[in-house]
Every structure is written in structure tokens, then in C-alpha cells.
Amino acid sequence: MMVRKSKGIGERHKKILDFIASYQREHKHPPSIREIGEHCDISSTSVVNYYLDQLEKEGLLERDRKISRGMRLIGDTNPLGDMLRVPVLGVIQAGEPILVPSESPFTPEDSVEIAMSMMPSKEKGKDLFALQVQGDSMIDAMINDGDIVILKPAQDARNGEMVAVWLTERNETTLKYFYKEKDGYRLQPANPAFKPIMIKKNETLDIKGKVVMVIRKMERMAA
């Protein structure tokens, strides 16, 4: 035999979940049991508690017993995921040196938010910074005008890492894969259509940071 109704979650459960989500979006904190009851047409707090328990057993909700408004949705829109706020320090373009955090003169005007879960490996440090690419000069790195590159400050790099370097002798900023060779360094463009730059040992290679992530937003709504 099988259970009559509710072989999992019913309409009532969904309504509660939706309410918690929308309430949280509006108030920045979870609702109380009574608030849930009011907006979901449940007159008794015990019934709400009843449903909340079920939702928890179902793995859709997490509760902190005894704590006021101690609940949070899991999965779905995660209202509690840790995210990193990365400051956008300025722009990066071929012709000019880039700004690194220590050289940044004033507070960054803008910032981007990245979910911690998206961060590679151990780059969870808070010293990351971002730059917006200006112009098409990074095409050889497969990076467009307007893209946002997220960097981790560094003075050196290991083979295969993409770095932001300032080539003093050439007065040029560039993003390339870094490789140490016998008599210098090889800077390999991400785009195979471009040739690597060979750096002799005597040339200065000023590594500013490692590229951790590239983000391209497609919002341009051309006419």
C-alpha cells in the first residue's frame, strides 16, 4: 500500500518554500513561524512547525532550532552562499601598466561578486582584484573588450599559469601563459593563431598577477 497523499511535498510545502524565498529577498532575513503562517493561510504556529519539520526531513530546508528565524533554504537560490566581493581597480589595456592593489590610489568605484564555490583551488584569499579590459588588445588572450579579468597579486608564476605582465622594454601590458625556458621566458598567447613572445634573460619581466578568472557579460543590446 502507498500513502494516500503527500508522497513527498505538496502544494502547501511549495507555497511555504516560495514564501521563505521571497520574504528573504525582501527583508534580508528569514521569516518567523508566525509570519509564514499568516501568508500561507495557516492559523496555527504548530502547523507551520509541522511543515517545516517535513521540509527539513525532505532536505529542502535547514533549521536552527530554538533560534528565532533560524531557517534557510538549501539548493535553489542559495541565500547564504559565501561570496567574494572583488574590487574592480580600473582598466587594463595594452598600452598602459595595470593597477595593482598596492598602487591603487583611491577606493575602487565598482566591484564584482563571485561565488566562493566558483573560485579555483585555494585562491579564496581576499586580496584578489579585478580589471576591466579596454580595447581589443587582448584578443590574443581570447579576451574581449569589456571583459573582466580577476587577478591574484603575484610576483612570480609557475609554468602554464596565465599572468598579467608589464614588459618594460616594450611599454606594454599583456596577458599570457607563462613558461620558463632555458634562456629566458616564453609568453604564450591563449589564441593559437598568435605567436609566443620570447623574453631574453636580460629583459625585465614584471609579473603583476596571475589571472584567476575571466568573466564576459553579454548585456549589449544593440539597436
Added chain:
Amino acid sequence: MMVRKSKGIGERHKKILDFIASYQREHKHPPSIREIGEHCDISSTSVVNYYLDQLEKEGLLERDRKISRGMRLIGDTNPLGDMLRVPVLGVIQAGEPILVPSESPFTPEDSVEIAMSMMPSKEKGKDLFALQVQGDSMIDAMINDGDIVILKPAQDARNGEMVAVWLTERNETTLKYFYKEKDGYRLQPANPAFKPIMIKKNETLDIKGKVVMVIRKMERMAA
């Protein structure tokens, strides 16, 4: 004359902010006034309240009066930012049609988290999906092997939007800027080194979605 100490925030304020942050990370919800007092060596709840008010005036904290544990840090790591969990439905490559949500056979194995604040315009819908690029076939769209493209399901597009299309006659999936012309459509690669594809009116143009964002993680640590 100037105030004797605390010309802004002092050591005590920082300690409180730090505690709120660490408490939140551990308990998934903010601490109560009394809990703050205990861990910051403040014996009176009114004093904690006193400091909290100052922090709010300073713009470092936001409070929901009357609500238990109604406070949240602003700036810094935002523990309450809304984020979108976008399912990664599979891979996208030139030779094969892509999966759209309605055709997806099973639950996506993985997902990516994007901060709502990063989403362009009104694409806050929950029907977004993501695909991982396989191979170098999207080079003309300035997209690398391994990149993640986030798409919004769509059957049509406006000029200038980047779309994912399935070219039935050519058995090919591609990402291009969409332009409607007199006698058909023009599919413009993002990389200016590549030429546009002209689609005659009689050819079928199967738009699968609009590209909302592209994410490239640089985690490859070559030997």
C-alpha cells in the same frame, strides 16, 4: 577641538565586526546582541546596542530593529547576497546540437553559482542554464575549451545579441552575434579575424538561446 578617542571606528568596533562575520560563517545566521557581548567582553547588552548603532551610522552594518539577530554586514564578504544556481546541463561543441532545459534527460550533475548582481538587466529568471565548451571550435566566438557559457532559453533574438544556434543544414552548433538582414540572417563571430556566416531565408536557423555570460576559470596548473 576633536574628540578624544574613537574618531570613527576603534578596536572594539572591529572586534565586533569580526565576530559577526565569523559567527555568521559558523552558524549561518547573525549573532544576538548578548552573544556579541559575551565574545567581545561587553557585559551589558545596551553597550553592544550602543556600538551596533554606531556601526550602522558608519555604514558598516545594517540593522533590522526589533527583529532578533536582525543585522548584516555590508560591503566586505556579503554573506547574504542573492545568488543564482545555474545548472550545467552538459557540453557544447560544434559538431553536436546542444541540450536545452526541456530536452535535458536527467538532473544536471553540476552547477555554477552566479551572484545576482552580476546578471545583466532582467535576466534574473530562474530558467538560465549553462554549458561547458568542449574543444576549440568556438575560437571564433572568443571562447576557449573549458569555458562555461550561461544561456537563457530563447527561440528568437534581437540584433546584436549573441545566440547559440543549431544550423540544421550544416549540422553545426555555433555561438554568434545575431543580425537580421534583408534576405536572411548574418551570424557575426566575436573575433574580427573570422568572417560572418550568411544564412538565406530558406535555410533553417534554430536559435536555442541567448548567451548571457561567459566564464573562464584559470585553474590549470600545468606541470
Added chain:
DNA sequence: ATGATAATCGAACGCCTGTTCTGTGTCAAG
């Protein structure tokens, strides 16, 4: 029908929590 289980209600209990008020000591300015 009937008994078991699920769903719901209403009320009361009691802790938790933010708020408020009074009082105290400190320190710089007048």
C-alpha cells in the same frame, strides 16, 4: 463501518531578545 494516520487548530509556557532607563566613572574643554 472503523480504526489508524495525517492534518490542523488553539492556547499556553517560557525562554530569548531588543529596548529603555538609571547610574557611574573618565576625560577634555571652559
Added chain:
DNA sequence: CTTGACACAGAACAGGCGTTCGATTATCAT
């Protein structure tokens, strides 16, 4: 020395909130 802003303590208050419990109704298998 007096004044007053500031930092802090302590206690009391009142309301919010989760919890619990007894009781009632609905639903379905037998």
C-alpha cells in the same frame, strides 16, 4: 572646579518566537 560628551554597567520590561500538548477533523485502507 564645573560641565558635558562619551563609554559602560546593570537591571527591568515587554514583546517576539519556538515549542509543546491536548483536542478535533479529514482521509484512506481494511
